Amino acid sequence: MQLKRFLAGAMLCASFTAPSLAASPAQHQAALQLLATINVDQNLDAVQSKLLPIMTQQLKSQLDSQGCGATPDCKQKLQSAFDKMQILITQYFASPQLRQLLKRSMADFYEANFTLDEIRQIDAFYRTPAGKKQLQMGPQAAAQLMPALMQDMQTHLNPKLKALTDELKQ
Template sequence: MKHFLRSLTIVTAVAAAPSFAVAQTAPAPVAAATAASPQASAAVKELLDAMDVRKMMAASFAEMEKALPQMMRAQLTAVINADPGADAQKKKAALAKVEQVLPVASQAINRMFKDPALIDEMMVDIAPLYANNYTVAELKELTAFYRTPLGRKMLALSPRLSAESMAIGQRIVAPRLNGLMQEVMQSAQGK
């Protein structure tokens, strides 16, 4: 059980790694002192409306809801199977525990993604992000683009493309992580 909880913690950290990496490489939020001008705020509102950001976020969350259980299962399975200190019986028990816990974890994740306050909170910080990185003229150009058929197509495909890209990243990273986990566990047992 102790190993299972450690594995679950590791998988959760790995699953969050892409978000954490983006957060670490992203510039610090601009201070409130550089509040957007009324023109920029209006242009951002138009852009976000043209992008149908709320709908796009909801679609992205729905894609994540579908992808996360399988990603979590794959990562936990890799961690369990990589444990050199666990015999076949322990691995089988740990894998059974994963299958028992995964539906509960999935339901909790789904509840989080379905909370309307989540999108509201994100929108508060997204608007200044655009206002601080684009000029009013650029915001208007982006708005015009997202109102074109190609812009609409891009928006419609973005959630699925993001989910598929994330799955590709996980598929490519998982084998490397598996080897790394074996090294770390062997090193930890040697101490």
């Protein structure tokens, strides 16, 4: 449970956190060491491999729920659009630019919100058996969380977004 909160919080905060101008070189180095300790590349790959099928299935469900038009080849067009979207999503998550952005944002997050000593303590925790287990279970935690999040978004957020887009069409 803590890992889910940590991953969600770290990713959310990292996306909004500007680089810390006050970070010392030692603090920056400690943040980079922490990212190495948590095997950020391997964990991003694992999270991606768990989330992509869930995201694409949700997208397919959403496309299917919008229904097909009256044209005879609508189902084929819908499948073709889904296939293209799936390729785009996969390419996006596989891009080196996104990987660098996430790593840079995570380092910036730690530098902006933790002291050098705190970063070192976090790094030390992830080197313990409990910390290693938490890292190992991270992708499973994210995968377990994602269907509930996607379902809740589909129920609560998507109707509001659709209403806004329908309003724009008028």
